[in-house]
Amino acid sequence: MPEPLADPGPVPLERAAGVGVDVVGVTAFAAQLGEPGTRFARVFTPGERRTARGGGRSASREAQSLAARWAAKEAVLKAWSSTRYGAPEVIDPAAVDLRQIEVVTDAWGRPAVRLHGAIADALQDHEVLLSLSHDPDADVAIAFVVLQEA
Numbered sequence: 734m735p736e737p738l739a740d741p742g743p744v745p746l747e748r749a750a751g752v753g754v755d756v757v758g759v760t761a762f763a764a765q766l767g768e769p770g771t772r773f774a775r776v777f778t779p780g781e782r783r784t785a786r787g788g789g790r791s792a793s794r795e796a797q798s799l800a801a802r803w804a805a806k807e808a809v810l811k812a813w814s815s816t817r818y819g820a821p822e823v824i825d826p827a828a829v830d831l832r833q834i835e836v837v838t839d840a841w842g843r844p845a846v847r848l849h850g851a852i853a854d855a856l857q858d859h860e861v862l863l864s865l866s867h868d869p870d871a872d873v874a875i876a877f878v879v880l881q882e883a
């Protein structure tokens with residue numbers, strides 16, 4: 734057994750309150766995205782659409798980014814719900830406006846979550862950590878979320 738460090742410093746994620754992960758099949762997602770009247774048409778903010786389009790990205794690259802953002806929204810809901818383990822949901826998941834869970838990106842392409850409206854109010858004492866990935870060969874996009882107490 735290695736000796737424990739004398740001063741381990743801050744414990745990573747010691748304020749973690751919940752986790753969520755979601756995997757999306759990109760081709761199936763993109764097919765539904767293109768169909769008028771599906772809920773996918775209404776869940777992305779203009780900023781998310783702009784980021785996904787990038788500077789002249791291909792349609793398939795854009796679909797990967799949007800699929801990852803869809804996964805992020807679902808993963809945030811899962812992380813939030815995981816904090817309620819054993820108790821009823823506080824908001825009907827079907828009634829959630831998913832534009833209130835917005836994926837923003839810094840100048841270097843790192844994603845983060847900005848909450849708005851009722852969800853921001855409900856999670857005002859929490860911060861959201863996010864990581865995204867997508868793989869065109871595997872045809873999947875994935876999001877991993879940690880919700881921690883602020």
Ligand SMILES: CC(C)(COP(=O)(O)OP(=O)(O)OC[C@H]1O[C@@H](n2cnc3c(N)ncnc32)[C@H](O)[C@@H]1OP(=O)(O)O)[C@@H](O)C(=O)NCCC(=O)NCCS
Pocket residue numbers: 797798799801838841842843844865866867868
């Ligand atoms: C970030 C990085 C790992 C992306 O790898 P990849 O296999 O091409 O991409 P993945 O499909 O796994 O993930 C793509 C997503 O990663 C996220 N991302 C991009 N840059 C990132 C970064 N620097 N940090 C964290 N996440 C990043 C984005 O959300 C992106 O999806 P999007 O363009 O649709 O928003 C790669 O660009 C890299 O290694 N950059 C260098 C970062 C580094 O080492 N910095 C030094 C320490 S600060």
